[in-house]
Amino acid sequence: MGSTGSLHGKVALVTGSSRGIGRGIAERLARDGALVAVHYGSNEAAAEETTAAIARAGGRSFLVGAELGVPGDVDTLTAGLESGLRAHGESAIGILVHNAGLNLMGRSIEVLTPEEFDRMVAVNVKAPFFLTQRLLPRLRDGGRIITISSVSTRVASAHGIGYPLTKGALDVFSRTLAKYLGPREITVNSVVVGFTRTDMTAEVLDDPVNLERNIGLTALGRIGRVPDIADAVAFLASDDARWITGTKLDATGGVNL
Numbered sequence: 001m002g003s004t005g006s007l008h009g010k011v012a013l014v015t016g017s018s019r020g021i022g023r024g025i026a027e028r029l030a031r032d033g034a035l036v037a038v039h040y041g042s043n044e045a046a047a048e049e050t051t052a053a054i055a056r057a058g059g060r061s062f063l064v065g066a067e068l069g070v071p072g073d074v075d076t077l078t079a080g081l082e083s084g085l086r087a088h089g090e091s092a093i094g095i096l097v098h099n100a101g102l103n104l105m106g107r108s109i110e111v112l113t114p115e116e117f118d119r120m121v122a123v124n125v126k127a128p129f130f131l132t133q134r135l136l137p138r139l140r141d142g143g144r145i146i147t148i149s150s151v152s153t154r155v156a157s158a159h160g161i162g163y164p165l166t167k168g169a170l171d172v173f174s175r176t177l178a179k180y181l182g183p184r185e186i187t188v189n190s191v192v193v194g195f196t197r198t199d200m201t202a203e204v205l206d207d208p209v210n211l212e213r214n215i216g217l218t219a220l221g222r223i224g225r226v227p228d229i230a231d232a233v234a235f236l237a238s239d240d241a242r243w244i245t246g247t248k249l250d251a252t253g254g255v256n257l
């Protein structure tokens, strides 16, 4: 787990940073010096653990609660963000990480309902789209947008079809937006996540057969850990990645090479 200290003076919003990969990203960006808006959907206690961990490490953060994928989600999130920014004497953000995601696993094409389909689209695609739209005036020129994608966009998944489809849509969003925002020197990239142990994957990875199969598919021979992803995001957020835009950074440990 590194720290470049390169984000001093920057403000980052990380959606879904109460738990899992988002928490790891929030902690890492804070360690690099950013003031981090720690967003959560319903699990405020977990989000408070994230802000406490950041404070213990000497970093700065504040909480923003807003369930995504429901009417008014962007309004609620933006209001919370703006109040947190004001409290810290800030008015803009430099780094926007779309991490919050919903994976209803095991839903083959035969069983996925229209309601489940709509829910995944609402959280994984519609929310990042309209949150970006709302925050564009508050995103500094030269800033960063980073989306969290999935290896299931390049390797057909045994665990469902709706979720990969939403991540594929998010990839097209990122690439297209990268062109549009180039004149403002805002980079837009996605980080592709492979098999990584979090609440989302606990059930799948607790099955020894799935565990061994997923390790076997991964060139580096283990299941991913949250810092593996957070460090990749920190790189894209840093000045070192200033000339990288419209691309996907595969942080899967080499799944299905």
Ligand code: NAP
Binding pocket: 015, 016, 017, 018, 019, 020, 021, 022, 039, 040, 041, 042, 043, 044, 046, 066, 067, 068, 069, 098, 099, 100, 101, 102, 103, 123, 148, 149, 150, 151, 193, 194, 195, 196, 197, 198, 199, 200, 201
């Ligand atoms: P996780 O452990 O399930 O955590 C999900 C986070 O997103 C939580 O902070 C949760 O907030 C938030 N969230 C979920 N639905 C939300 C909603 N409707 N409104 C607001 N917040 C919501 O998931 P994770 O494994 O860390 O996944 C993070 C990202 O990586 C996701 O985009 C996921 O698709 C992607 N990914 C993960 C893997 C993997 O192997 N873990 C693989 C590929 C891609 P609350 O705590 O408030 O519920």
